[in-house]
Amino acid sequence: MEEQKINLLNLTLPELETWIQALGEPKFRAGQIFDWLHRKQVTRIEEMTNLSKALQEKLRQAAEVPEVEMIRLQTDREDGTQKFLYRLADGQYVETVRMNYEFGSSLCISSQVGCRMGCTFCASTLGGLSRSLSGAEMLLQFYESERRFGSLHSVVVMGMGEPFDNYAELLRFIEIITHSKGRNLGARHITVSTCGLVPQIKAFADLLWQVNLAVSLHQATQEKRAAIMPIARKYDLKELKEACLYYVDKTNRRITFEYGLIEQETDRMEDAEALVRFCRGLLCHINLIPINPVARKEQQPPDKRRQYAFKNYLEKAGLPVSLRRTLGKNIDAACGQLKKKEEELCR
Numbered sequence: 001m002e003e004q005k006i007n008l009l010n011l012t013l014p015e016l017e018t019w020i021q022a023l024g025e026p027k028f029r030a031g032q033i034f035d036w037l038h039r040k041q042v043t044r045i046e047e048m049t050n051l052s053k054a055l056q057e058k059l060r061q062a063a064e065v066p067e068v069e070m071i072r073l074q075t076d077r078e079d080g081t082q083k084f085l086y087r088l089a090d091g092q093y094v095e096t097v098r099m100n101y102e103f104g105s106s107l108c109i110s111s112q113v114g115c116r117m118g119c120t121f122c123a124s125t126l127g128g129l130s131r132s133l134s135g136a137e138m139l140l141q142f143y144e145s146e147r148r149f150g151s152l153h154s155v156v157v158m159g160m161g162e163p164f165d166n167y168a169e170l171l172r173f174i175e176i177i178t179h180s181k182g183r184n185l186g187a188r189h190i191t192v193s194t195c196g197l198v199p200q201i202k203a204f205a206d207l208l209w210q211v212n213l214a215v216s217l218h219q220a221t222q223e224k225r226a227a228i229m230p231i232a233r234k235y236d237l238k239e240l241k242e243a244c245l246y247y248v249d250k251t252n253r254r255i256t257f258e259y260g261l262i263e264q265e266t267d268r269m270e271d272a273e274a275l276v277r278f279c280r281g282l283l284c285h286i287n288l289i290p291i292n293p294v295a296r297k298e299q300q301p302p303d304k305r306r307q308y309a310f311k312n313y314l315e316k317a318g319l320p321v322s323l324r325r326t327l328g329k330n331i332d333a334a335c336g337q338l339k340k341k342e343e344e345l346c347r
């Protein structure tokens, strides 16, 4: 039986050093390979021109550099938001969205194929979880977007999937992309968004990394949150707030609470009052997001008047708040929508 090849892109530098020495090569070769893969972002071993032909052949026998295939690209004519659908090596699809801001472009990547968290407003969870992505598959979404459309300023792990449900590979992705000998993306240019997995929030705090943490809150009363986000039945709001306080205390970093505005569901004044109560005592920022309508789901974003009324209430209570402009209105920009369409076409 043919031995499985090592995925070079998925190795951290220390892992690559161990592996290359086991192959009978000096340790410094790992640094050269890491540089080709993550700084120069080549996709083929033969492009690593400072390695001898013999070593290139040895690498080809034992290892591979995975690729993704972009099979769909949608561009919003109004704001330039791009949505990519990638096909992975095993035929699964993931979505990635590139958004343009004044400070540069930011990429929203997926961490899983599908999701098992079951939030009622989200298309990614409609088919459940197929599998988690490797760190390399998260890197590929980023590198492929840079190769085709230029340098990125930042990345948010907020696409399909719950990143803390794929914790080890998430950390691998961050360790590799921030490495000074690789892509060297600043940790503060990375945001990880969770729906509220309490043990992982605490573990992430213990790392003392400078990565930004966002929590998808969407409701600030236990009963209402549990009705739209099943994770709240496992970790209730009290536990979530304790974990957030722990995070702020440990890292001295501000948490962003993502709050989706859904008409008549999360946008009433009583919801705003509950949100103010929840945020009391927390170093935080609130990001209000009028939801993108999801096909076959009944939830809709509120009109502008209701959006601003909600925002004003929070500001008057002294909370730092922003109302996100809806990017990618003219494409299937809510996560999971493009993948779902593609699968329906392929059936």
Ligand code: SF4
Pocket: 115, 116, 117, 118, 119, 122, 123, 124, 125, 159, 160, 161, 162, 195, 216, 335
């Ligand atoms: S919102 Fe996030 S955590 Fe919830 S189902 Fe969608 S992808 Fe999963």
